Each structure stands twice: as structure tokens, then as C-alpha cells.
């Protein structure tokens with residue numbers, strides 16, 4: 001059922017339903033919460049509730065014509081505005097033509113005699129021109145037309161858009177609630193706290209992380225960093241071990257391990273994020289300057305990968321060569 005919101009969303013779900021049942025819905029609502037907290041599911045569930053023709057007080061029925069059309073992706077009063085995709089590439093912005101199409105949709109009357117729902121995901125993909133094209137519509141969308149805007153990054157949202165929306169009080173779930181949901185879904189439930197910490201408290205992100213290549217590759221990459229740092233292994237030999245791992249995932253592992261090691265070196269009283277990797281302590285013993293320089297190199301490697309045509313293998317080879325040089329200078333050797 002589409003109305004199946006996550007346990008930590010029950011409070012806001014009840015509030016949304018109270019507003020709807022009292023016919024006091026704002027015409028534009030902003031769902032602002034970190035990635036991986038399930039706000040799209042909340043917005044989808046609420047859209048379903050609005051479009052259902054025979055709802056209960058707090059759920060869509062899943063059976064009526066409205067529910068069926070929505071499930072089939074053909075509901076005439078439901079519109080999702082997102083950046084266009086071209087193969088694997090997702091555009092970074094919502095284009096002005098797309099915004100104009102929404103304005104046109106909002107100016108029509110509902111075909112099913114109920115609400116019309118427009119989801120904008122993510123709303124921070126609206127640039128100045130596409131936002132300007134729809135400001136007036138966002139302010140006065142017409143009767144029973146409701147905008148649900150989603151963002152992971154409220155600060156990246158244009159002020160003109162933000163000021164026209166009612167901000168929903170979404171927040172990160174309590175750690176207890178998040179862990180209770182996460183543990184039964186993991187093949188190793190004891191990893192729940194580490195995963196949730198690395199995902200900065202976002203439960204869906206933590207679950208996705210458990211299966212991501214970089215998380216699975218952390219230990220081998222850490223072993224190789226220590227081996228190269230101590231001179232036991234040549235940097236290009238280390239690089240060879242990971243040619244089958246996606247380059248972005250490799251760099252993500254570097255960043256996360258180095259970031260944690262820097263924190264351990266500078267503020268040992270803070271909890272270790274990779275708490276299941278005891279050998280991270282060895283990385284943390286390396287000079288902080290060396291770790292920070294390499295972290296910066298990893299950020300730069302990521303930029304080169306995203307924005308240039310430099311071969312991924314070259315970028316990664318250079319990162320390993322940098323690490324070998326940096327750890328050998330000025331007695332930064334791994335002990």
C-alpha cells in the first residue's frame with residue numbers, strides 16, 4: 001500500500017491527514033529533510049491519500065479508480081516534476097519548458113473531480129528562470145491544486161520558492177526508532193549502529209550503504225592504504241587490486257576512511273565512525289597534515305572524474321602515487 005509511511009513519520013502523517021480532513025491544506029508544502037529519510041515515500045503516500053476517492057480518515061483505499069490510476073502511473077490529476085534524464089545522466093536543473101508545462105497543468109480543472117497534486121523533486125533543481133516561470137502558480141495554484149516540494153538541501157532552494165511554501169517540520173528520526181527499523185533488514189544486525197552513524201542518522205541511506213560497493217570495500221582499501229603507507233606495497237600494485245571497483249565508490253571509501261582518521265587524530269574523544277575496523281587506528285596515527293592533504297587530493301580526484309575526460313585509471317593511479325609520496329615525506333610513515 002502506498003500509505004505505508006515509515007514508523008518515524010507517523011506524527012507528521014497524522015498532522016497532514018488532520019489538515020486534509022479539515023480542508024485546511026496549504027497549497028504548497030515543503031518537505032525538507034536529509035537524503036535517505038524517506039520523504040518521497042511520505043509525499044507519495046499523501047498524494048495517494050489526496051487522490052483516493054474513498055479514503056479512510058488516514059489512508060488511501062488502494063482499490064478505487066483513483067488509486068488504480070495512480071498505481072498504474074496514469075492518474076490525470078497527478079504530476080511529478082523532476083530533472084530530465086538522458087540515459088544514465090540526470091540533468092542538474094529543471095528546465096523552463098518543464099516549469100511551463102506544470103503551469104499549464106495547474107491551470108486546468110481536475111479530471112477526477114478531486115485534488116490535483118504536483119510533486120517537485122528535488123525543488124532545489126529549479127533554477128532562477130524555471131522558478132520565475134512558476135512563482136505565480138505556486139502562489140495561487142487554483143482550487144484543490146496542491147504542490148508538494150521536496151529537498152535534501154533547503155539552503156540550496158531559491159528564496160522566492162521557499163517563501164511561497166509552508167515548511168513541514170520533518171526531522172531525522174530518533175536513533176532508537178531508526179535502529180529498530182534498520183536492524184531486522186540487515187544480514188548483520190550488529191552493523192546497524194556503524195551504518196546509521198556513517199549515514200548521519202538517515203535510516204534509508206544506512207540500509208543502502210550496507211550494500212554499496214564502497215562500504216564492502218572499506219577493509220581491503222584500508223589494508224592497502226596501510227601497506228603502501230608503510231612501504232610494504234608499491235602504490236601502482238595497490239591500485240591494480242581495485243580496477244574492478246567503480247572509481248567513484250573507491251574515492252568515496254578513501255574520503256570516508258581519511259575523514260574518520262583525521263577526526264580520530266585530532267579529536268580522539270569523538271566516536272569512531274568506522275567502529276568495526278580496528279586498523280583504522282593505525283591510519284589515525286599518521287600525521288594529520290598528510291591525511292588532510294590526501295583527503296583534499298581525493299576531493300580533487302572526484303572532481304576530475306565528474307568534470308573532465310581524464311581516464312579514471314589515471315586519476316586513481318595518481319591518488320595512490322600521491323599517498324605513497326605523502327606518507328614517505330617527513331617521517332609520516334605508518335609504524
Ligand SMILES: [Zn+2]
Nearest residue numbers: 052061064067
Ligand atoms: Zn482509493
